[in-house]
Every structure is written in C-alpha cells, then in structure tokens.
Amino acid sequence: MPKADWTRKAAQLRASAARLLSVPEHDLYLPAPNVDGKDPAKPSDNGPPNPADEPRIALCLLNVGVQGFIAIEQAAFARLVADLGPGVAHAWMPLGKNFSFVVFHDEPSALRAYSQFHGHPTPHLPKNNGRDRIGLAAFVRALRIAIPTTTTTAASDDDLDSIPTPPLPAIPGLTLHRAAITPAEERALLDAIASIPDSEWTAVHGRRVVHFGYEFVYSSFSLTPTRTFPPWLAALHPLARRYLGGHTPTQATVSVYPPKAGIASHVDIPEFGPYLAALSMGSGTAMDFKLGEVEEEVYLWPRSVVAMVGPARSEWAHGIRGRRADAVAGRIVPREGERVSIVWRSTGEADDGDGGRVAPMERVDRVEKVTADV
Numbered sequence: 576m577p578k579a580d581w582t583r584k585a586a587q588l589r590a591s592a593a594r595l596l597s598v599p600e601h602d603l604y605l606p607a608p609n610v611d612g613k614d615p616a617k618p619s620d621n622g623p624p625n626p627a628d629e630p631r632i633a634l635c636l637l638n639v640g641v642q643g644f645i646a647i648e649q650a651a652f653a654r655l656v657a658d659l660g661p662g663v664a665h666a667w668m669p670l671g672k673n674f675s676f677v678v679f680h681d682e683p684s685a686l687r688a689y690s691q692f693h694g695h696p697t698p699h700l701p702k703n704n705g706r707d708r709i710g711l712a713a714f715v716r717a718l719r720i721a722i723p724t725t726t727t728t729a730a731s732d733d734d735l736d737s738i739p740t741p742p743l744p745a746i747p748g749l750t751l752h753r754a755a756i757t758p759a760e761e762r763a764l765l766d767a768i769a770s771i772p773d774s775e776w777t778a779v780h781g782r783r784v785v786h787f788g789y790e791f792v793y794s795s796f797s798l799t800p801t802r803t804f805p806p807w808l809a810a811l812h813p814l815a816r817r818y819l820g821g822h823t824p825t826q827a828t829v830s831v832y833p834p835k836a837g838i839a840s841h842v843d844i845p846e847f848g849p850y851l852a853a854l855s856m857g858s859g860t861a862m863d864f865k866l867g868e869v870e871e872e873v874y875l876w877p878r879s880v881v882a883m884v885g886p887a888r889s890e891w892a893h894g895i896r897g898r899r900a901d902a903v904a905g906r907i908v909p910r911e912g913e914r915v916s917i918v919w920r921s922t923g924e925a926d927d928g929d930g931g932r933v934a935p936m937e938r939v940d941r942v943e944k945v946t947a948d949v
C-alpha cells in the first residue's frame with residue numbers, strides 16, 4: 576500500500592476509534608516523525624491538551640482487534656504483542672472493537688514498538704491478497720482511556736474453570752447450570768454427534784443442525800415429525816427432564832457452530848412448548864437476551880445448561896452473535912473451535928395466556944438473519 580494510502584487509513588481509523596471510545600480525537604495521536612523518522616517527536620500537531628511531558632507508554636493498534644474488517648485471533652494477538660518486545664506491560668483487545676491497546680513499562684519501549692509497527696508490513700495480521708498488511712498505530716493519551724491492567728485472556732479450559740460465574744441478569748425464568756455434565760460425558764457426546772452422517776445435517780447461516788423428534792422447517796417456521804431419538808440422545812432424558820419441568824423432551828436440535836457463526840435473535844415458536852433448555856459443549860459462547868431496548872448477555876460455559884421458562888422463554892428473545900471471542904467477568908475468552916449444542920424442548924400446546932392458541936409466526940421476533948459481523 577502506498578504511504579499516502581495507509582496514512583489516510585490511519586487517520587480514519589484513529590477518528591473512528593476515538594468516536595467509539597468517546598474521547599476527543601487528539602487523545603489518540605499520531606506523532607510527527609522527526610527528520611530521520613526513527614524516533615517520533617513528541618506530539619505537537621494533534622490539538623490541545625498536549626502536555627509535552629506526558630509519557631508515551633500506551634499504543635492503540637488501530638487495525639488490530641477482536642472484531643471488524645481485520646479481526647485477529649487471541650493467539651495471533653499474543654504473538655504480535657510478544658513481538659513488540661519485552662517492554663510490554665499488558666495488552667487488551669476490547670470486545671467488539673476493531674482496535675486494541677498495548678501498554679509499555681517505559682517510553683523507550685513504546686517508541687521502539689511504534690517505530691517497528693506503524694507503517695510496516697506485519698506477518699501477524701491476516702494477509703491481504705497474499706501480502707502482509709501494514710500495521711497502524713497511534714499513541715494514547717492515557718488520561719481518559721481506562722485500559723485494564725489485568726490479564727484479559729483465558730485460553731485454556733483450566734483458565735476458563737478459574738473464572739467465576741458472573742451473576743445472571745434478572746430475567747424471570749432463566750437459569751444457568753454450569754457443570755451439567757462431566758468432561759468425559761462431553762467427550763462421549765461429541766463423539767456420538769461427530770458420527771452423525773453428513774447427509775443428516777442441514778446448513779443454516781454458518782452453523783449446521785440436525786433435528787430429532789420434530790423438525791423445525793426454517794422456511795415455514797413450522798414443525799413436522801422427523802427422525803427418532805437415537806439411544807445416546809435418549810439416554811440424556813433424565814438430565815433434560817431436570818430443566819423441562821419434569822417433562823421428557825419430545826424434540827431436540829443438535830447444532831454445530833464454528834467460532835464465527837451465531838444465531839439471530841429470536842423467540843422459539845410457541846409450538847416448541849413452554850420449556851427450553853440448551854446444553855453447550857466444545858467452545859463456550861455468549862448468548863444475548865433481548866426484550867425491547869434491554870439487552871443482556873449470558874456466557875454459556877462448555878458443559879453448562881441454560882434453561883428458559885416463562886418470560887425468559889416466551890418474551891425475551893435469545894441469540895448468539897457471530898464473533899471470535901467473548902467477554903466473561905472482565906476477561907476475553909476466545910471461542911476455541913466449534914461449539915456444539917443440544918437444545919431440548921417438550922413440544923406442547925402453545926397458548927397465548929388467554930386460553931387461545933398462538934400462531935407460529937406471531938411470536939417470532941424476526942426471521943433468521945446472519946449476524947456474523949467479523
């Protein structure tokens with residue numbers, strides 16, 4: 576990319592990052608390089624306030640983030656940061672943003688990293704037509720941007736286990752059961768699911784699904800009877816009954832989500848009955864719950880069951896954003912590999928609360944729409 580192009584791009588990204596961070600644009604500044612271009616001069620031309628003696632120790636990597644056009648995996652981010660030298664104190668990829676922060680122990684380390692990264696091809700970013708992308712960075716006037724100093728990533732299962740369960744949002748009828756099955760049971764179920772023949776699966780917006788008991792026909796939002804429960808799935812009935820008010824599931828959907836796949840926000844059709852429970856395996860994921868303007872997020876741990884009844888089931892919409900990582904209790908947790916879910920339902924007469932039956936479409940918030948936005 577010619578220099579004029581990436582300089583312009585850096586200015587655009589700086590402006591949009593400042594907007595997203597709700598800080599003035601001059602809080603993210605591109606220092607004017609001095610004559611030899613090696614040690615950028617103190618900022619002088621990016622607007623007030625501009626205390627020349629403010630230590631330059633924090634960088635915003637303008638085109639490296641969890642999300643956005645050039646999204647990067649946590650592991651690649653860690654490698655990129657490691658490459659910026661031993662002077663790094665900590666680094667942070669805010670969730671849902673296309674930029675990240677690196678804080679250094681001292682100014683010389685930050686200046687060196689800036690000179691090394693800004694305007695230079697970097698092998699750590701996804702390639703553009705086979706060519707290395709140019710890194711873009713700005714110094715951060717750290718006063719108004721609170722960059723967390725804690726370690727923010729949780730890469731392994733052990734790390735995940737050490738994260739406390741955040742309080743559940745106050746959604747009537749919503750419960751979360753963190754260790755519903757053991758790792759050994761999870762492995763056995765994943766093996767059974769992996770042996771379902773390819774021909775049984777239906778691809779739906781980046782994920783794939785198999786229905787048992789009843790088939791949810793996506794084009795018509797209706798139910799028709801379909802394949803019976805195989806023994807490995809029927810063996811889970813006692814577990815499922817705990818979350819279905821004692822009812823035996825009559826319908827189950829097995830879904831496989833690659834890390835960037837999600838499911839659009841929806842309320843399950845009333846025909847699926849009053850209870851709904853989902854077992855998560857493989858990768859965890861954040862599930863959003865929406866009611867009007869209110870939006871809450873619940874992290875679905877691997878091996879957990881989320882259960883919904885009452886308002887959580889029939890008023891709040893649930894969905895999963897397509898993204899590469901989730902924030903859980905202040906940590907960034909990458910979605911490692913596929914998430915596999917089993918959703919159980921005890922299909923029954925749907926009623927509208929006044930003794931009448933509800934037509935399928937009435938309670939569906941909106942039709943499926945791809946939410947993958949990375």
Ligand SMILES: O=C(O)CCC(=O)C(=O)O
Binds near residue numbers: 830843853916
């Ligand atoms: O995968 C999940 O946990 C939820 C899937 C879902 O909402 C559905 O199949 O209706």
Ligand SMILES: [Fe+2]
Binds near residue numbers: 841842843893
């Ligand atoms: Fe659902």
